[in-house]
Every structure is written in structure tokens, then in C-alpha cells.
Amino acid sequence: QWEKDWFAMKSPPKMNEPASYEIRVAGHLSANWAARFEGLSMRHEPEGETVLSGSLDQAALHGVLVKIRDLGLNLISVNR
Secondary structure (H helix, E strand, O other): OHHHHHHHHOOOOOOOOOEEEEEEEEOOOOHHHHHHHOOOEEEEOOOOEEEEEEEEOHHHHHHHHHHHHHOOOOEEEEEO
16 A cells, blocks of 8 residues: 555646646756746756756656757756
8 A cells, every 4th residue: 555655646647737846957047048948947056057947747847958958058957
């Protein structure tokens, strides 16, 4: 029974359900970069990282990750 309860608590969101994400990339991105990540808020951390955050469904999340890769940014982490 505990396994069933544990999996119920850890179930991922459905593909079309938005969830809140924080995406960390290396470096402080300038305000010009914000337009490339429309719909996400952007803040700078003292450690020299930029955090992009917002509500994304799975398709949008993958789109942001592809954009980060294509722009040559160093991805540090993705947290839900």
C-alpha cells in the first residue's frame, strides 16, 4: 500500500497541465534576453546565475530547454 501512496504523491503533471518551474542558467543575462523567454520572469542571483521562472506545460518546458541549448547557454538546473 505504501508504494501506491508514494507514487500517487510523486505523480508528474499531465502533459497539458502547467506547472511552476525554475530554470537556472550560468551568467547574468541582460534584459535583452528577457524577450527570448517571453512569459517567464527573470532574476539574477548573487552566485552569478540567472533564474527563469513561470508556469509551463511540458511542451513549453521542452521548448525553453531547446532554446537554452540553441543559444549556447549553460543549463544549471530545472526545478518544479
